[in-house]
Amino acid sequence: MSEAVDTGIAPIVPGPEGTNGAKPGKSGARGVPRPPAEPEQAEPTTTEPTDPAQPWRTLRRQAERRRYLTILTPRRVGKEKPRRPSPSAGVGRDAHHLLRPPAEMTRTASNFPDPEHVRQYLRHSCDLTMSGGLAASVVYPLGVCALAEHYVIRRVGGSSVAAVSAAAAAAAEIGRAAPDPTGERDPLSVAPGFAGLAEMVGWLAGQDVAHQDAMSLAAGLTPLDEGPEQWRLARLLRPAGKTRTLYRLFTAVQRLRAAAPDERRPLRRRVALAVLAGFTGTSRVATATAWAGSLAGWALVTAALVRSDLALPLALVASFVFAVTAALAAAGLSALVAVLTLRDLVTRRAPALGFGLVPGTAVEWTSRRRRRRRVAQRLDDLAGVPAADGVPALSTWLADRLDDLAGIPDQRQETRDLFDPAGQRHDGGIGGDADAGRPALTFGDLWLGRVGPRLQGDEETLRRAAADPEHRVVDLLLTTTNVSQHRPYRFPLPVAAELERRGLTPLLFCRMCLEAVLPVRVVAHLVQASPALEPDHTCPRHEGSQLHELPDPWDVPVALAVRMSMAVPGLLAAVPLATVEADRDRPGEGSVHLHWFADGDLSAGMPVGAFDTLLPRWPTFGFHVRPDAATARTADEAPTAGPGWVLPEQDAVRRAVHWQDVPTLGAFARMLLGTARSWGDASVTDLPGFRGRVAQVSAGDRGDGPDPVPFVRQRTLLSLALRGFAAGEAMRLRFTGSDDGVSGQSQTDRYRWIRLRTALREYRGMSLSIGARLPLYSDLAAGYRVPEALAGWFPEGFEAGSRDPSWPEAAATITHLRALSAGGVLDWDAELGAPPVDPDLRLSPPI
Structure with a gap:
């Protein structure tokens, strides 16, 4: 287990009535307002809600910004009653000690923070780790919201598709204190802070269809009573033009897996149509010729047999045998054509497509291609591919929502009037970007804890933060895999001097390469912030396109790192960057090497112990998402658990080793892959000091593995999100609750004591x-x-x-x-x- 050096915060001696010098259930000092109302002895919900409107009430409750501002209520001064922060006004970073970086709350020879502020800082701080695929990314947001009612997130790490949730949590943390946006909100925008996280979940679950007012919810009506399936998660995925046929097949298969048994017959026909639609150009002509030839041959042979001297029954039998033989021959030829077509795509065209079906940006159509567009849309409908209908492409939606969560003002209305909600120009033109005027969220914004123009002294602060994470208000780490070097990378990268000291070469980017996977405004930010241009070297994929050096780590947009981490192999296109390596044969010159970055879970991932030290100051929470977490309940005698989730106890009871049946070959293959990717977390989460703070959440109730995300039904998606919420609420209540009734002790003290005893043995x-x-x-x-x-x-x-x-x-x-x-x-x-x-x-x- 990797251990980082912990600078530590000066220890605080517990008061006589509690670890924080305060009576149980009250604030840490006289005159300090009480923390948010949390029934410390209450138990989290352990049964599925019977009221269909209850999940939506939970979402509405978590979308209230005041819930997350209560912990920022200022201390009482004299007899004046403190006012709770207003979402409309927000809270300045310097106005409350909980919004400062750990370094400012660390007692040193030159820094003397208020002891009571230090107590509160320790009590209200936590770290988060996230990893996993599409199902896991649905579980995290509401779990984070549940924790954010009491905790301020200091460090958060993510990999794979869960990097989206990690980045959203980091953005929401600095957006917690941001003022409400002014002016008219975009229909797809969300509120700043953690309220926006809940709104994102609601949008994915179809929240903005019928019955959204409070009176309807009170009457038991839900948004899903009358509205059809929105498939919004799937509508974010836009295939590239050359991968559209394969994407239709992927969609048809995924929708078949998502369907109930009685709904699968028509969907099987969609799979067959998707296969037929996959033949294009020469392959389509060859396939049609094979079937037409077989049909014509059968007709001629049948006619000849009927006219022959054979008895009619024998002639019909011979005709049938020939028909079967001809059909098999045509089918075999079709299969051969399909294999050759797929081989051509995989071997020749795959690098140009980024080794994935979906680039992440919208495909632009010109007026000359409208007829082709109509044909493509018709084939999409037959295969079950949902139309975009105002939903932006994945990378555009992601970058916009990160900016919303962080509280970056939207000042782009004049530019956006030229575009429809899907990002297409109203005038039929191409190029440009509807969001070109909005600054992108950067790692430096997270480190400073605020957005907006840089102030005097920020440059020095950012350089200190780059060298020491203790100076970062929010520290976001995202893992990606450099497939070309067979090694993981973790963003933000070190500064150029540190990279050189480690023997690494600075990464370069091609503007045209990144515009295929990121919004134009994000790439424009990279170009503007780039410290150097490589005039002597051009992109190997785009002739004449010069390479730019990546900006300093604090100027790198978060959306770039997320996109690099979430590149699921085969589905989302990998992200290409480049390096210039010295050429031994030609001293003073160098050659350009292309590097492909893909799914972070392919290498290091983001283990639950990523932020751990021997003596931690505050807990690091995690969610271990797997398809069978519900069965793990039988391993514990009296765990904190609910439908689809379990939170193991922090006690001395010996746990049974997790076991899962392997019923089919497909299940064996999935379990092999899951073991290779998550055996480390599975081992760590059983350790004392770890298991009590890592919730296990089921990713689905199907017997053959996780639900077929992104074509998971809205009710199932909402159910997954609420499982995460229940697990997050259980962790919050546990670590803020009493230590089994022991006076003056909390479960956080128990966690620290376990880690202390473990550390002493290691020392x-x-x-x-x-x-x-x-x-x-x-x-x-x-x-x-x-x-x-x-x-x-x-x-x-x-x-x-x-x-x-x-x-x-x-x-x-x-x-x-x-x-x-x-x-x-x-x-x-x-x-x-x-x-x-x-x-x-x-x-x-x-x-």
Whole structure:
């Protein structure tokens, strides 16, 4: 398990009546307003709601911005009663200590934060990790909303499609204190902060169709009573022109999997039509010729047999045999043509398409292609591909919603009047962008905790934040996989100097390549913020297109990192970047290498222990989404659980090892892939100190695996989201509740105590290991002379062949560490009272 260095916040001595110096259920100091109303002893809902309108009431409740502003109520000054923050006015970052970065709340020789502020900061802080595919990304948002009523998110990590939820949570955190937007809202826009997260879930579940007023909900009417399936998640996916035929087949198969058994017969016909529609150009002519020839041959043979001397029954039997043979031959030829067509797509055209069906941006149609467009839409209808009908493409929708959540003002109405909601120009032209005037959310905005123009001193603050995450108001980490290098990358990247120190080459981008997978305004921001242009090197995919260096990490748009992380293989196109590598044969020159970035879960992912330290200051919450989490309930004697989710207890009860049946070959293949991708999380979540803060949520109730997202039905989608909400609410209530009635202790104290006992055992083991190996390494280091090959690690002026100048201090350090377990403070039975599972403490390479 990788451990990061924790600068730590100065410890606070608990008060006589609680860990925070306050009576249970009240605020941490006199005159401080109470935290949001949270029934600490209440139990989360453990049964499915019987009222069909109840889920929508939950959504409406979570879409109220005031719920997330209560913890930002200022302290009482004198007798004046403090006013709760107003969503219309918002809260300035400097106006409340909970909105500051951890470094400002850390006690140092030059920094003395208010002790009561530190207590509240510790009590209301948490980290989040997210990973998984489309189903997992539906589970997270409402779970995050449930946690955000009490906690401020300090660090959040994500990979794969869950990177969307992670980025949305980070954007919502800085948008929590943003004022309500002024002017008329776009129909697809959402509110700033976590209320917008709930609105996004509602929109995906078809919330803006019939019966949305409060009176209708009170009467038990729901948006799904009269409205048809919206398929909005699927409508965000726009295939490229050359992959449209394969996408029709993908859609038909996914809708077949999503259908009930009695609905599958007509959908099977759609699959067959999608297969037939997949033949284009020469392949379509060859297939038609094969079937026409078989039919003509059968007709001629039948006519000849009837006229022959054979008896009529024998002639008909012979005709039937020939018909079957001819049909099989035509079918075989069709299959061969289909294989050759697919082979051509996979081997020759796949790189040009980014190895995926969906680029993420809208396909533009010119007036000359309108007839072809009508034919394509007709074939889409036959295959069951839902029409866009005002829903933007995935990357455009994602970038816009991130900006909404962060509170970035929308000042683009004049430009957008030229476009329809789908991003197409009203005048039939091509080019341009409806959102070209809106700035894109960047990592620097998250680090500063606010959006808008940069102020004096921000440059220095951002450089400190790039070097030390403790100076970031919100720290977002997203993992992607560099398929070309077989290794993970984690955004934001280090600054250029740090990349060079690690031996890495700066990444470059081609504007034309990125415009295929990102909105134009996001790519324009990258070009404008790029520190350098490579005039001597052009893109290998677009002749004459010059390469630009990626901006400094704080100027990189969050939408770019999300798009790189969520590139599901085969479905979403990979994102191409480039590097210029030195050419050994031509000194001073370099060659351009193309790098393909895809799904972050293919490599490192975002493990639940990504932000863990030996002694954590606050909990890191996670959701482990898998198709059979409901069956895990039988492994615990008395877990906190509900339909489709379970939160294991933080206790000393030994847990049964998770088990799942393997009924079919398909299930075996899926479980193989799932094991390869998530075995680390599955192992970690069983450890004491981990399992009590990681909820297990079922991604579906089907026996053959997870539900067929993106064609999951709206009610199922809402059910998945509410499972996440119930699990998040359970974690919030647990960690803010009492420690099984022990006076003055909370479940957070129990979590810290478990981690402390685990850490002490690791410290003792490290000390014993040093003691056993110290003689060997002491003699080596005392006489070792640093060769020229390693001299670059030392400051300029170091003479190769000299002894390590730091060895005296290093020797004193490790000698002291050895003494800790040899008659020192660690010379005791560290196993007594420690958790029975002993994790490994080891070094791991940075990502």
